[in-house]
Amino acid sequence: MNAQTTLPRTATREPKPGCSLADVLSLVEVDECRRAADSADAHPWHAAAESAGPSRESAHAALDLMSLLGRCLGNIDLILRVLASFRNAGHADLARLEQAIAQADFATVIEVAHRFKGAAGNVSAPGLRKIAMSLELLGREQNGVGLELALTQLRSEWQEFVRCADAFAPAVSVPAAGPAGTIK
Secondary structure, X not given: OOXXXXXXXXXXXXXXXXXXXXXXXXXXXXXXXXXXXXHHHHOOHHHHHHOOOOOOOOOOOOOOHHHHHHHOOOOXXXXXXXHXXXXXXXXXXXXXXXXXXXXXXXXXXHHHHHHHHHHHHHOOXXXXXXXXXXXXXXXXXXXXXXXXXXXXXXXXXXHHHHHHHHHHOOOOOOOOOXXXXXXX
C-alpha cells in the first residue's frame, strides 16, 4: 500500500515517494484532536459529569495515534481495519448501552461496558476506556442516575473519537463487524 492511500482528508501536503512512516504521520493533524480535548471544559456536560465520577483528562486526545501505531507494529493497513471495526461495532455497542440504561438492564450494561472498555483500550482511546470503566462500575452498583450522566459523557467522547479517527482514516465499513473490538 502506498502512503498516499492512508492520508487524512485534511492533509495539505503530499508525502514524497519513499518517505518514512513518520513523514506520513506528520501530515496527520493529531494536534487538532488534542486542542479539542483541551477545550473539554467548554462542554455543557462536563460540570455534571464531574459529579458522577472520573472525567476526561484535559490534555488527552480522543485517539492516541502513536500508541495505536505501536500496538499495530507500524502496520497502517491493520490500523485502518482496527479503526473501521471499532467504529462500526462501537456504534452498535453505544446503541445497546443506551437501550440497556433506558430499561435499567444492569446485566447488559455491565457486559457491553466491559467489552467496550477492552476494545477502547485496544484502539488506544483512553477517554472512551475510562468512561466505559465508569459505566461498568455504575452498572454493578445499579446506579441509574450515574449511568445516565456517564452515557452523556460517552456520547460526547465517542463523537470526538470518530472525528479524530476520521482525520487519520476516513470512515469505511467493514463487513459483518462483531461486538466492539472484534476484527473479522
